[in-house]
Structure formats: C-alpha cells, structure tokens
Amino acid sequence: MKPTSTFKLNLHEALKKAQTRQAINQIGKTAVALLDEHKTLEIDFENIVLTPSIADGVIGALAQSLGLPAFNERIKMKNLSDNQKLLLKHVIIRRLG
Amino acid sequence: MYEFSYITIEKTLIMETTQYEDIEHWIHQLENLATGTAICPDFLRPFHLVTLALFIKKLGWTELCLPEELSAYAGSMGLFDVIDMAPPSNMKKSSARSGSCELRPFIPETQQQKEYYIDDIASNLTTMMYPHMPSYHQNIESLKICLTEIIGNSFDHAEQKNGLPGLACAQRWPKGNLAQIAVVDSGIGIRKSLHLNEDLHTSLNSMNSCELASQYGITSKPNAGHSGYGLALIKDLMQQNSGTYILLSGNELYYASGNDQMQSYLLDISWKGTLLIFEWRIDQHLDVGAVYNNWPHPEGYDETDFNF
Numbered sequence: 001m002k003p004t005s006t007f008k009l010n011l012h013e014a015l016k017k018a019q020t021r022q023a024i025n026q027i028g029k030t031a032v033a034l035l036d037e038h039k040t041l042e043i044d045f046e047n048i049v050l051t052p053s054i055a056d057g058v059i060g061a062l063a064q065s066l067g068l069p070a071f072n073e074r075i076k077m078k079n080l081s082d083n084q085k086l087l088l089k090h091v092i093i094r095r096l097g
Numbered sequence: 098m099y100e101f102s103y104i105t106i107e108k109t110l111i112m113e114t115t116q117y118e119d120i121e122h123w124i125h126q127l128e129n130l131a132t133g134t135a136i137c138p139d140f141l142r143p144f145h146l147v148t149l150a151l152f153i154k155k156l157g158w159t160e161l162c163l164p165e166e167l168s169a170y171a172g173s174m175g176l177f178d179v180i181d182m183a184p185p186s187n188m189k190k191s192s193a194r195s196g197s198c199e200l201r202p203f204i205p206e207t208q209q210q211k212e213y214y215i216d217d218i219a220s221n222l223t224t225m226m227y228p229h230m231p232s233y234h235q236n237i238e239s240l241k242i243c244l245t246e247i248i249g250n251s252f253d254h255a256e257q258k259n260g261l262p263g264l265a266c267a268q269r270w271p272k273g274n275l276a277q278i279a280v281v282d283s284g285i286g287i288r289k290s291l292h293l294n295e296d297l298h299t300s301l302n303s304m305n306s307c308e309l310a311s312q313y314g315i316t317s318k319p320n321a322g323h324s325g326y327g328l329a330l331i332k333d334l335m336q337q338n339s340g341t342y343i344l345l346s347g348n349e350l351y352y353a354s355g356n357d358q359m360q361s362y363l364l365d366i367s368w369k370g371t372l373l374i375f376e377w378r379i380d381q382h383l384d385v386g387a388v389y390n391n392w393p394h395p396e397g398y399d400e401t402d403f404n405f
Contacts, residue, residue, distance in 0.1 A: 019215040019245070021253050049219075049238075051246040052326035060324065072404040083238075085405055086389035091324055092403075093395045094314060 006076075007038040012047045015054065024054055028061030035066070035074060046079040055087050060095040068096060112273025114341045115142060115376055117352045117362050124345075124366045127152045137164055143266035143279035144343075144374045146171060150179045150264055151281050151370070174266065215252065219244035222267040226276050226379070239334055239383035244278070246327040247373060251282040274379050283370035287346035290317040305361035307344040307351035313392055331375055333388040340377030346370070 014027050034041055041062070048054070063071045071092070080088070123145060129135040130152070138145065149171075153161060161182060163171055168185050171177070177184040223241045227233045244265070251263035263282035270276070284290070288306035291297050294317050300309055309315055311332045316325030328344065332353050335342040342353045348367040353359045377383065 019249060021249060049216075049241050049245055051242050051249070052324040052330065053246055053249055056324035056326075068402060072402075077405050080405060083386040083389060085403075086386060087326075088405070089398075089403060090326070090389065090392055093398050094324065097395060 003037055003039045005038045006040045006042055007034050008042045008044065009034070010044045010046075011054075011058065012044070015048070021053060021057065024057035025061070028058045031058060031062055032065045035062075040074050040076055042076040042078065044078050045081075045084060048079075048084075050084045050087060052087065052091065055084075055091040056095070059088050060091045063092040064095040068092070112270055112275045114275070114354065115144065115277065115343065115374060117343060117350055117360075120144065120343060120345055120350065120372070120374070121362075121364045121366065123148065124364070124368055128366065137167060139167075141167055141170060143268050143277050144281075144372065146174055146176055147264040147266045147279045147281040148368070148372060150176055151283055153180045155283060155369075174268075179264065215245060215248050218248055218265055222265060222278065225267055226269050226278075236383040239385045242385055243327075243331045243334065243375075247280050247331065250327060251280060251284070251371075269379060271379065275376060276379050277374065277376040279372065279374045281370065281372045286369070287344070287371055288349065291315070293317045294319060305349045305351055305363070307346055307349045308359075308361045310346075311342070311344055311351055311353070328373075329392075330385065330388060331373070333391065334383050334385065335375050335377055337387060338377040338381045338383055340375065340381075343372075343374040345372040345374075 009031060011027075015024070031041060031043075043059075059075075059077075062075055066074060077088075123138070126135040126137070127148060158180075159182065161180070162168075162185070165185075172184045219241055222244055223237055226240060227237050230237075248263070248265060251265075263280065263284075265278065265280045267278045268276065287310045288301065291301060291306055291310060296319075297309065297315070297317075311328045313329040314325045315329070319325070332342045334340075336353055336356055339355045342351075344351045345364075345368050347369075348364045350362040350364055351360075352362065
C-alpha cells in the first residue's frame with residue numbers, strides 16, 4: 001500500500017544538536033528513509049542558517065535519491081528565504097548533474 | 098623560554114590590509130621562535146594569534162615571552178588560556194576594546210559538545226563583528242553562514258592529537274573600518290584533502306591547490322555533504338566587499354582581493370595544516386544572495402523546473 005501521510009521535519013530542531021558533516025549527512029539519510037513511510041516530507045526552514053553543507057547534506061541527498069520530478073512532488077519546503085532558494089537550486093542541480 | 102625580540106614600526110593612520118608577504122614573514126618568525134631570533138610585529142592581527150597558539154600547542158611548549166604591550170593584548174584575546182599557560186605576572190591591563198576580539202579554540206571533549214561548538218563559535222564571532230548593528234542584517238547573515246561552514250570544515254579535516262584541532266580569531270577595528278577573521282587547523286592540508294577526489298588529480302598536477310580549492314564546486318568528497326561551495330562563497334564575498342581572502346596550506350598560498358587581484362604563490366616555508374584569513378570593510382556589503390546569483394547557472398534547467 002502506498003503511503004499517504006505527510007511527515008513534518010523541523011530542520012532547526014534537527015540541527016540543534018547536530019552540525020558536523022557526519023551529523024548533517026545522517027539527517028539527510030533519515031529524511032530519505034522517511035519517504036518509505038510517508039508520501040510527502042514537509043521541511044520547515046524557519047530560523048535556519050542554511051550553509052552549503054546543510055543544503056547539500058539534506059536537500060541535495062533528497063534530490064539525488066528522488067530525482068527532480070519526484071522531489072518536486074514529494075518534498076515541500078516552507079519558510080525559505082530568497083537567498084536560500086538560490087543556494088538550494090545550485091545544490092540540487094549539482095547533485096542531479 | 099621562547100622569546101620574541103621586538104621591533105617598532107611607525108604606525109600609520111590608514112588601516113592596511115593583510116598581504117601575502119605578511120603571512121610568509123610571520124610563518125618564518127614562528128620557526129625562528131625556537132632559536133630566539135623571532136621578530137614580533139608591533140601590531141598583531143587574528144592570523145598572528147591563531148598560528149602562534151596552534152604552533153605552541155603542537156610543540157607542547159610551556160613558556161612564552163612576548164613584548165609587554167603585545168602580551169597584554171594577546172592576553173585579552175585569550176591567548177594564554179588557549180595555550181594552557183599562565184599569563185605573565187607583570188602583564189598590564191589590556192587597552193583592547195572588550196568584546197571586539199576573541200580567540201576561540203575548538204576543543205570539544207565529547208561528540209555532543211562538538212555539535213554545539215560550531216554554532217556557538219559562529220554565532221559569537223558574528224555578534225562580535227557586528228555588535229548591536231541590526232541594520233547590517235545582510236552582513237550578519239552572510240558572515241554566520243561563512244563561519245558555520247568553515248568551522249565545520251575544520252572539525253572535519255583537523256587532527257586532534259594535540260587536543261586543539263583548530264582555532265578561530267576575530268577582530269574588528271571600527272576606526273579603520275576593517276575586520277579580520279582567521280581560522281586555522283593542523284589537519285592534512287588542502288592538497289592531500291583534494292587528492293581524495295580522483296577527478297581533481299589532473300588539476301592538482303598543474304595548479305596551486307589553494308587556488309583550486311577556492312573555486313566554485315571543488316570538493317574532496319563530492320555528494321557527501323561536501324558541496325565545494327564554502328571557500329568559494331567566502332572568496333566571492335570578500336571580492337564583492339573589496340576585502341581580502343587568503344588561503345594557505347603547506348607552502349601553497351592563494352590571495353584574492355577586490356575583483357582584479359588574484360594570485361597564487363609558492364612560499365619558501367610551509368604551514369602544516371590550513372590557514373584561512375578573510376578581511377573586509379565593515380561598512381561594505383556582504384551579500385550571499387548576490388554571490389549565489391553570480392555563480393554559474395547550469396544549462397538545461399530554469400526557474401520552472403523547481404516548485405519553490
């Protein structure tokens with residue numbers, strides 16, 4: 001049976017105790033795994049200092065795992081600033097390239 | 098006891114930016130410490146302090162004698178705490194502005210502390226550079242992103258054998274409208290790190306590794322949370338601001354200042370590990386958005402491909 005639920009991921013909370021590359025990559029892996037059980041993943045970027053490493057380790061990993069069409073369909077991102085959107089586009093395209 | 102001799106240089110009113118020769122000269126002086134022939138500049142910047150602290154820590158020295166005035170300044174920056182030495186008994190009270198400068202060691206004892214340290218250091222140094230200056234929110238955001246990224250890099254690449262994987266130091270000189278942050282580690286260095294990525298071997302054979310590492314998208318570990326944007330972001334921000342970016346690793350140094358001064362150098366002395374210095378005009382823009390917009394736009398994609 002296909003999952004139908006939405007999982008809400010507060011990135012600020014997830015990163016509070018985890019800022020090394022290793023920890024960031026683990027959040028990315030966990031996010032990818034959540035999509036086995038949930039149809040969509042809603043990621044909240046409120047209060048996030050979005051570094052290139054966080055962008056790549058979490059969002060880049062999701063984009064690489066899903067491909068762009070499925071990423072657009074299943075990943076919902078909220079409270080993104082214009083600057084953060086620009087960085088994410090670079091990271092996603094690079095991962096997909 | 099390892100002692101600096103002291104030379105007096107007439108101070109100018111204009112705040113000059115750091116040049117690559119300053120770095121090379123200073124690394125020589127560190128090497129000269131052991132023979133008692135080191136010459137200490139009369140004006141210390143963050144890059145002097147981080148390298149001095151890490152150098153002493155690596156060698157396990159227990160005594161250091163600086164000229165009296167510099168000793169007070171270095172003490173106020175926390176140098177003696179970082180190198181586990183008692184400050185000189187005759188140390189004068191520093192005239193340095195409280196809160197405008199600090200030396201921050203990366204010395205977490207547990208993984209949990211390590212996770213907290215990155216944000217803690219980045220936040221504190223950013224606040225020191227722009228204290229009570231909310232109108233500079235763009236600069237504050239940009240600086241915090243840079244520091245979080247680069248301190249994370251240091252944690253990943255540094256060796257921790259000496260209990261001091263890395264150091265950061267920040268100083269602002271409001272009257273000179275200049276600020277400098279220096280981050281140093283004693284890790285494997287840029288060349289060895291980039292060599293882990295086989296795709297870079299050809300470039301490494303013909304290029305200065307610090308110049309290569311400063312380019313957009315260059316990383317030792319592609320697709321592993323190492324996007325290769327961190328150093329490029331700092332370099333581009335400094336150029337946008339007409340500031341200065343210097344990256345030293347081994348005997349390779351890359352210098353970029355403004356939009357037209359970029360040069361690679363091979364020094365006649367080496368630093369084991371990596372030293373990053375960035376220096377900028379406090380009142381000029383640091384705008385990550387403008388940098389992201391100027392990065393290459395990959396072909397085959399446009400705005401409509403994304404749902405955000």
